[in-house]
Amino acid sequence: MEVSEQDKNFELQDSGDRGSGVFTKNFYGKGRVVMTGVMDKIVSINHVGVSQIGEHEYVAPVGFMALVNHSCNPNCGIKVNETGAHDYVAMRDIEPGEEVTFDYAMQNYKIGYFPSRCLCGSSECRGTVGGWVDLPKDKRQHYEGYVAPYLLELDNS
Numbered sequence: 074m075e076v077s078e079q080d081k082n083f084e085l086q087d088s089g090d091r092g093s094g095v096f097t098k099n100f101y102g103k104g105r106v107v108m109t110g111v112m113d114k115i116v117s118i119n120h121v122g123v124s125q126i127g128e129h130e131y132v133a134p135v136g137f138m139a140l141v142n143h144s145c146n147p148n149c150g151i152k153v154n155e156t157g158a159h160d161y162v163a164m165r166d167i168e169p170g171e172e173v174t175f176d177y178a179m180q181n182y183k184i185g186y187f188p189s190r191c192l193c194g195s196s197e198c199r200g201t202v203g204g205w206v207d208l209p210k211d212k213r214q215h216y217e218g219y220v221a222p223y224l225l226e227l228d229n230s
């Protein structure tokens with residue numbers, strides 16, 4: 074696999090039960106863009122790992138972005154960039170050597186099928202990986218400003 078400039082800031086490491094994860098080599102202060110999304114692959118099928126941008130439109134991340142693990146207590150959230158793709162943005166300070174995670178519910182309104190129990194290991198683990206529609210109200214509030222905006226449109230439709 075050809076490594077992009079962005080991916081040089083990260084490396085794949087063992088993440089215990091979850092297989093491999095994406096770990097950063099750098100410090101990112103809260104609010105900083107950790108990984109920049111590109112409108113490379115637009116797909117019409119919803120599955121875990123794609124990010125919803127329309128009713129039947131999803132962006133598939135490329136490179137290491139596609140390998141970032143879910144956590145029920147993530148250190149990153151999602152923001153739309155000027156291309157319309159989704160960046161991963163630090164929700165809190167992230168230290169060098171930390172695994173980058175986000176909550177899959179931040180990018181998919183519904184996750185119809187997730188093969189196994191959630192293995193994130195967080196004390197806030199919900200047990201299963203669901204979509205935005207499954208999130209409790211306090212989690213939604215905590216994620217405010219860090220989710221795909223299209224999900225909020227669906228809430229209001």
Ligand SMILES: [Zn+2]
Pocket residue numbers: 144145146191192193194195197198199200201
């Ligand atoms: Zn979990």
